[in-house]
Amino acid sequence: MPSQSKQPVFESWGRYPKLDCRVEPLFWMDDYPRGTQLPPTVLAVGMGRSYGDVGLLEGGTMLSTQGLDRLLHFEPATGLLRCESGVTLDQILKFSVPRGWFLPVSPGTKYVSVGGAIANDVHGKNHHVAGSFGNHVPRFELVRSDGTRMVCSAEENAEMYRATIGGMGLTGLITWAEVRLRAIASRKIRYTGIKFHGIDEFLSISSSSRSECTMAWVDCISRGRNFARGIYMQGDHSEVTEPKKPSARPHLSVPFDFPSWALNRTSMRLFNEMYYRKQLRRQVTGLIDYEPFFYPLDSIQHWNRIYGKRGFLQFQCVIPWRYGRDGILAILQDIADSGLASFLSVLKVMGEIPSLGMMSFPQPGITLALDLAIQPAVTFPLFERLAEMTRELGGRLYPAKDACMTGHQFRSFYPQWGEFAAYRDPAFMSAFWERVTADA
C-alpha cells in the first residue's frame, strides 16, 4: 500500500478513500450561491459521518453546513421543529428531550446533521414502525446553484422533494427543514436483551417482538457452534413520567490512531466473546437511559481511529424477504470465514413502510451492517464478493456507507438512477456519484 504523503484536510468517517477535499464553511442560509467566486462543482457536507465517498468531493468545494445551526421554530403542541440544515441530531436532542420530545427516527450516531439525515434518508432501530428519516420531514428548502430557492414538500415541488430525500446531496443545498418529533414521557428506555444462536432464532424473536425499537448485535467472527450468535435488543420509550435532563458531554476519546496490528483475528474474537458474555442470562430486562441504547459508540469520540490510519470499510446490505434468510446466512458465512469483521455487527428486520425518497436505501427485508478493517489483499476481494452476492439476492447496498461498489452494481441496486439523475443540480457532485456513473 502506498504511504500517504499528504494528510487530507477532510476525511469521511471510514477514512477511506483519502481524497484531497477543500472545505468552505457556510454560516448563513444565504451564503450559497454567493457571487461567482466559487468553483463550479460543490457538495454540501454536514458532520462528515458518511463512511465512504458519498460525502466527499475532489477538485471542487465542499460546503460545510456546521455553521447553519440555528433552530427556527418549534410548536410545543405538535412537536414540529424547523431548523437550519446543519443542526445535529445531538443539538435537537439537547433541546427537545427536556421539553418531552424525541427524534422520530435516529441512526446509530447522534452526530449527524439534519441535512445529512435527509440526504441519506437514514433509518434506525424503529424502521419497522416508523420508516426512515424522510418520512418525518414534511418540508425543507432547497437552494440550487442558479440561485433558485424552492420549498419542497409532498405538495410543492413534489418531485424535487422525492429526489432530495435520499438524494445524497446531489440535488442542491438544503438550507432548512422541518422535522416532526415524537412525544416522550421520560429519557428512559424499557430494554430487553435476548441472546440467540443462529439466524432462525433471530427471525423467530424478531417476528414475536412488539417493541418500537429493535436490532441485534451479531457475532460475525465465530464459526462452528457459535456461528451467528448474538443479542437481540429491543426497547420502548418508558411511559413513566419523570424529569428529563439534557445529556452530559462525552468524556471518552480515542486520542490517536491505533497501529494496524492492534486489530486482528484474536483481539476481535476476544471482543466478540466478551460482548456476548457480558450479558449473563439468556434474557435481561431493565430501564436504561436512551444514550447507551441508541448511541453506544457516541460515548467514545473518534472511535474510528481504532482502525488506524488506513481506515475501514463499512458493509451494509438489505436482502429482500424472498431470499432473506438464506442470503443473510450465506453472507454471514463468508464474513466469518474471512475473519475480518470487527466490533459491532448489526442485524435488523426492515419494515414495510415505503421511504419517500426516489433513491432511499431501505426496503422490506433483513439488513446487515458491519465494519471491515482494511487489509488490502483480503478486504477488497471480500467486499466485491459480498456486493455481488447482494446483487444476485436482489438486495442493495447503502451508498452512505459505501466506498467500493462498482457502477454496474450501483445501477442494478438502484435502476431508477437515470430518472434521479435528471434532478441532480449540474453544479453538485460527489466522489461517489462520479465513481458509480463514470462507466454508465
Added chain:
Amino acid sequence: MRRRRSQIDSLHDDPDQVRTGAMPKTILVLGATSAIAQAWMRLLAPSGASFFLVARNPAHLEAVIQDLATRGAAAVYAETADLDETEGHSVLLERAVAALGSLDCALIAHGVLGDQAAGEQDFSVAAASLQTNFLSAVSLVTWLANYFAAQYRGTLVVLSSVAGDRGRKSNYIYGSAKAGLNAFLAGVRNRVDREGVQVLTVRPGFVSTPMTAHVPQGPLFATPDAVAHDILKAMEHRRDVLYTPWFWRWIMTIIRAIPEWKFKKMDL
C-alpha cells in the same frame, strides 16, 4: 435615600435571579450576528431572558431572532443599524432600554478584522477599521457606562482581542484599535466599578468564526461556544479581563515580555 450597593447584594432581594445563577434578564447585544454573540445568547435564552439585538444584515438578524425565540427567550426585539454611524447611537440605545423596560447587561460584539495590507498603504482603510473597532465602541460604552452607573448596577461586556496586547506587523491596525479599546475600558472600569457596574474586557485568541474562516485553523482555535461559556463564568465571578481560552493569558504574557529590540526582528 441613596440606593448604592453592588449587583451581588441586590440579587439576593430577588429569589428568582438567585435561583437561575444570577443571570441577566434584560440584555442588549450590539453586533448580534457575531458568532461569539450568538453562542453567548444561546446560553442565556433558555433561562427566559429578553434581548434587544442590533446588527447590519436583516436576513441574518431574522435567523438569530428565530433561534433565540425558539430556545426560550422571553422576548426578542431587534433593529438593523450600522454601528459605524455613532450619531445614531444614543437614540438607538434609548429605544433599546424603552423596549426592554430595563437593562441588566450589554454585550458589544461588533467588529471587523479589516485588510491589514491595504491599510498599510491607505489611511482611509485604517481609519475605517479604527472607526468600527474603536470609536464606535467608545461611543456605545460611554452611553452604557453612564446608564449603568446611574442605576448603580449593570454588566458591560466588550469583545476585544489578544491582538490588542502587542502590535504585530500582521495585524497592527486591528490590534491598535483593540489596544485603544483595552485602555479605554480600563479607565471606564476604574470610574464605574465603585458605582456597582462590572466592565468585562474579553480577549479571545483564535476563534472559529466567519471572521477567521479564511485562516488555516490550527489546534489553538477555540469554538464560539467555549468562549461563550468562559464569558458567562467571568460575568458570574465579576472578573475584569478575561483571556479565553485560558492559555492565552500565558501566551500573551510571554509575547508582552519579549524586549522590543528582539520583537521588532520577529515574524509574528
